[in-house]
Amino acid sequence: MAQAAERLVEVWRGDFCESVHHGHVAVWHADSGLIWGLGDVDGTILPRSSSKMVQALPLIESGAADAHGLTPEHLALACASHQGAAIHTDRVARWLSDLGLSEADLRCGVQWPSDEPARDDLICTKCGPGQRHNNCSGKHSGFLTLTKHLHAGPEYIDPDHPVQRAVRAAWEDVTDETTPGYGIDGCSAPNFASSLKGFARALAMFAAARDGADTRRNAMVRLREAMMAHPELVAGEGRACTKLMRVMGQRAAIKTGAEAVFAAIIPERRIGVALKISDGTTRASEAAITQILSALGVLDAQDPVALTYRHGPIRNWRGTETGHYRLTPALADWRP
Template identity: 35%
Template sequence: MTPKAIQVFRGEHLESTHDLHVAVVNNEGKLLYSYGNPNRLTFPRSSMKPFQAVPLVETGAASRFHYSQADLSLSCASHSGEKIHRDTVLNILNRIGLAEEALQCGTHIPRDMESYKQLIREGKELTPVFSNCSGKHSGMLTTAVHMNEDVSTYREIYHPVQERILEVIQEICEIPREQIQLSVDGCGVPVHQLPLNRVALGFAKLANPVGKHATALEIIRNAMIQHPEMVGGTERFDTDLMRGFNARIVAKAGAEAVQCLGLVEEGIGIAIKVEDGGARATSVAAVGVLKQLRLGNEQIFEALRDYVHAPVLNARNDKIGVIKPNFVLNKA
């Protein structure tokens, strides 16, 4: 039996495993390394948010409504719902003349539990600004307002906001439009299915922009790496990784255990999908790939140690196990 790529130990005993798919691609689309199936059809989910933000920049909407780098970074975020995230979204909505009710991302309990507890203590209900996707949705609304388009249907598949996004993804990831399958993301907007290696190509171009959308991609990349706290939040992998690598990596996770990285100096994109959707395996897989590519050093990985070998915790918050990588990349 072939050993699985990610192994979960309880004490010294192997308890569970995860299969893995990895594509490592340069910004010309050449596959450099892989593991599993680099062509696996994948919904990258929130990993596509940097590309969904391209029309926000290219239409002039971000400029018109005076988006800061932090604002733009938040438009690419799966944020934790911390006060800084909520305040920024509300500020953007105020600038474009809309109320929070215009957000159609739905509601969920935020990762930032202190914010949620405070809401309960005040006897208030969850609202859409707490959603991890409220930054993306406020960006879509900003574009719709700028283009004088209907803001009540901005998330619908045939709305011009979503049509522009589909065109951008097609061009950046270099895949014919008819080969991009569509479904609905957790926050209600269209989500795009692509081969994993095409997703990696997109992140290679985000890291080291080339082609038609290079200017917008560079602006978005710089916003994310200069304000990583907006992309995730406190004790979030994307945020901590970008900080740890000091602007050398742009990172964005997606639901169902997707993790994408762009190596800025190398112009390389990495797309990772854990087969069973087990998100606990993604940071371990990502750091495992970076180490095999000989990126980073002991100091960086010591600061990121809880992502290198992720701890398994019990209800007392005791460490009773560990999650480890167990794979070797194949050179193309």
């Protein structure tokens, strides 16, 4: 990014500012365009997993989701970066079975679950993890559903595969940009780049979408509603996406991405939010998105969950409070 990042979040230990996180923020209104920006909103980002709702658009728009009887739970998983808990992996296994496929058809790779009970069960039973435990296995099950619907080849993660060509076309359309390229994500699928404000624009389209408008907007409504209705499938217990969506009571759909990207879709405000922390630190992206959601009026700033992400406290292994987070005025003082 060409323009300097804005100082957003500080980490304090006692009387000492121990760490500082800089970043970029774009808030886009579906009718008014960019209504607030910090840092370099024109700079290019890889949205990573925060863009999964865009990657899932062709799944619905093609007719594949309806042809294969996908429910809102399936759609939430298609947008998920899940914990690998049983509520995730059991659903993925059934989804693949209903497609007449197996875990071997996935191309996301093997990953140990971050859900502790699931991980401990694998260890105690002397079993290793599988691809279903990969946090992106829901997205990849969606890719496989579209692959089957298109009668396409099995290597659906190839950038030239019909599935990824459809994802790229959707990405360029909703960001209103020609992507400068892609990076290969942790799950081996291409992750298409755009400007930060282009991504915020796409999220605002999701926010403003209404049923019955057209195929694209119908798909957007289904995906955002699935995420808000099933926050436990989008991430999992203890995760910011799940905890914050629960607290907001289906007023916003939010999604984190690797390297401290965060996205928010706020239907009642017709607003999309995209942010990126320069050093890739998740604690800072969680603090920043929590503050912005509070400023936009969809999250109670004094809710204990919100306070934890915005302020802390930070505790050591004995439970002693050792520090806290502090939002800079550039972030804390903004009001729409």
